[in-house]
Amino acid sequence: MSVKVLYAGNPAQWPVYDAELSGALADLGITAHLSRDIAATDVDYIVYAPNGPVQDFTPFTRAKAVLGLWAGVEKVVGNPTLTQPYTRMVDDGLTEGMTEWVTGHVLRHHLGMDTYIHRTQPIWNCPAPPLARDRTVGVLGLGALGATAAQALRALNFNVVGWSRTPKQIDGVESFSGEAGLQTVLGCADILVLLLPATAQTKNLLNAVRFAQMPKGAVIINPGRGPLIDDAALLAALDAGQIGHATLDVFRVEPLPDDHPYWAHPNVTVTPHIASDTRPATAARVIAENIRRGEADEPFLHLVDRAVGY
Incomplete structure (x- = not known):
């Protein structure tokens, strides 16, 4: 008997997911009926994204799991109709993309590239930047994305320190937890990279008090979640020179409104939530493996703990 898998992600991506998921399931020897149109009471697994068509999970009484396509879960964990196990997306493509974006922007700020790229007059006889070993990069959030980014930065010889809710052991990265560790x-x-999830505990984690604790002229890089930053406090810290620059990929409201002060601020770089994305080719293998695990009565990969919010 075939497993019935409902695709409830972005409809525009259905053709590519249809092909990739079908292939990944077949590679694992799973006979599956994959469709966007299956009677709710017949669905075994839901492949899900918050921008897809399903918001009410109540009718899916047979579903063994909801398999998320996004790394972030804040748009779904509070849904009271979601009683099935929920897994978040952790895959090689997503992790590699985030690591490339983070290391690219850390190097950009470390090397002072904006000075030369955006120059308005001839520039010469400038001092060379310090070596990476003389620059400290902090990474807040040491999950799958943060830990990999931290290791990549360490491989470039940066002095890397990290912070997370619970203590972590990462080779070459001095890791901290708790309020004292955050300070x-x-x-x-x-340079501070934000890769924390959005939870009640992390909302406005970077505020006026914490910006004041940082070295004067420090750089903020946020590809994590918009609510991690108190926007008004960041703008004030930028205007005062306490924070030298902010490169921001995520925001409380997306797309970022045209009249938002970030667009016009000379010391803010806005990128349109492109730090990383779920790649169907690699995501399909994770989804297929979780379906295999569900059918074999094995623990799911990347199961969300709703008590902590990720």
């Missing part, structure tokens, strides 16, 4: 990381980070 330690903030106090030494010349």
